[in-house]
Amino acid sequence: MANRFKKKVAVITGAAQGIGKRVAEKMAKEKGTLVLVDRSELVHEVAKELSGKVEVLSLTADLEKFADCKRVMEAAVEKFGRIDILINNVGGTIWTKPFEHYDEDEIESEVRRSLFPTLWCCRAALPYMQEQGQGAIVNVSSIATRGVNRVPYGAAKGGVNALTACLAFENAERGIRVNATAPGATEAPPRLIPRNTKEQSEQEKLWYKQIYTQSIDSSLMKRYGTLDEQADPILFLASDDSAYITGTIVPVGGGDLG
Numbered sequence: 001m002a003n004r005f006k007k008k009v010a011v012i013t014g015a016a017q018g019i020g021k022r023v024a025e026k027m028a029k030e031k032g033t034l035v036l037v038d039r040s041e042l043v044h045e046v047a048k049e050l051s052g053k054v055e056v057l058s059l060t061a062d063l064e065k066f067a068d069c070k071r072v073m074e075a076a077v078e079k080f081g082r083i084d085i086l087i088n089n090v091g092g093t094i095w096t097k098p099f100e101h102y103d104e105d106e107i108e109s110e111v112r113r114s115l116f117p118t119l120w121c122c123r124a125a126l127p128y129m130q131e132q133g134q135g136a137i138v139n140v141s142s143i144a145t146r147g148v149n150r151v152p153y154g155a156a157k158g159g160v161n162a163l164t165a166c167l168a169f170e171n172a173e174r175g176i177r178v179n180a181t182a183p184g185a186t187e188a189p190p191r192l193i194p195r196n197t198k199e200q201s202e203q204e205k206l207w208y209k210q211i212y213t214q215s216i217d218s219s220l221m222k223r224y225g226t227l228d229e230q231a232d233p234i235l236f237l238a239s240d241d242s243a244y245i246t247g248t249i250v251p252v253g254g255g256d257l258g
Contacts, residue, residue, distance in 0.1 A: 005032030005240040007139060010085035011076055013063055016042040019140065021091040022227040023234050027040035028053045030235075032085075035076040037061055051163075055080070063090050063117035069124040076127055082084040084132075085238045086125045089140045090117035091156070096208045102105060114142075115159045122167060124179075129176050137179040138237045139164050143258035148214050149207045155170050161249050168247030176200040179237040184253025185215035187224040220255025 005027050012027070014020035016038035024036055028050045036043050036058045047058035057079050061068040076083050091114035095106055102110075118139050129135030131163045141164070142157040144150050160180060168178040201209065216222055231250050236242055 002029075003031045004031045004235070004241065007031075007033075008084040009033045009035065009076065010087060010238065011035040011037065011072065011080050011083055011121075011125065012089065012093070013037045014089035014140075015046055015058075015125060016040045019183065019186070019227060019230045019234070020038045020044045020087070021046055021086060022231040023089065024050065026228075026231050026235055027238075028056075030128070031037070033080055035059065035072070035080070035083075035148075036070050037063065039063070049080050052057050063121060064112045066120040066123065069117070069120040072121070072181045073124040075130060082132055083125050083128045084135060086121060086129075086135070086137045087140070087234060087238060088118040088121050088160075089104070089234075090121075091115075091140065091153075093141075093150050093153045095204075096149045096211055097204060098207070099148055102152060107152045111159075114153055114156035115163075118160050119163060122163065126167075126176070128212070129173045130171070130217070132173040132175075136238050136242075137164075137167065137176065137178045138234050140234065141180045141183050141258075143213040143218075143251060143253040143256050144213075145182070145258050147211065147218070147258075149210070149211050155238055161216045163251060166188060172246055177237075178244070178246060179242070179247070180249045181230070181233045181237065182249050182253065183225065183230045184251070184256050184258075185212070185221060185224045186230055215253075215256070218256040219253055223254060225252065252258040 015036035033055045049055040141160045144154045145158045162178040
């Protein structure tokens with residue numbers, strides 16, 4: 001398994017921290033050529049750490065905008081000549097509260113954050129993969145499609161699941177596989193770039209605690225997962241080890257099926 005990604009060009013979004021960064025680190029160990037994308041300048045530091053091991057291109061972009069997604073894919077092909085793998089990792093809950101407490105603009109922001117980067121990146125990368133006659137797309141969804149205090153986020157990730165299945169139907173005969181993982185609650189270092197910079201009220205802290213409680217209760221293993229436990233299924237689906245798997249959403253939540 002040491003060289004599963006040798007001569008493979010992989011675009012990894014949300015690569016500055018968390019699951020995306022761990023995927024990049026582990027793919028570098030397996031000789032992948034990496035295009036790391038994030039809205040944060042921190043992505044360049046990750047690229048610098050990995051540049052001695054493999055070829056790396058790092059880009060900052062607002063992937064909620066199709067023009068930026070298109071620019072990223074164009075840069076990847078200009079630099080490396082192809083895109084073999086796309087890992088769509090951008091997304092995440094911005095607010096945590098019962099649905100009736102969400103404002104209109106908050107609902108729209110949640111959907112833009114957790115659906116559109118995946119939608120736009122797939123649209124931007126697919127023409128290159130179709131021309132090549134091969135490719136693997138791995139979308140990062142969420143167990144939160146069934147859960148409390150994150151309705152807009154859950155709806156957005158439900159859209160990611162539907163997108164995954166529909167694209168798999170359309171592209172299987174073109175040699176392109178499309179799958180997703182659905183991470184459950186995951187232990188990770190504190191976010192370097194918080195999704196929501198506003199300090200939580202006591203009520204908001206209580207609502208967030210309800211998410212923690214529900215996540216543990218729903219997991220058969222009664223614990224949070226690790227970054228490695230989330231990254232490894234993503235790498236499996238991106239690799240040729242999963243050559244006969246497409247249109248599948250793999251729950252990675254310790255038994256919580258989402």
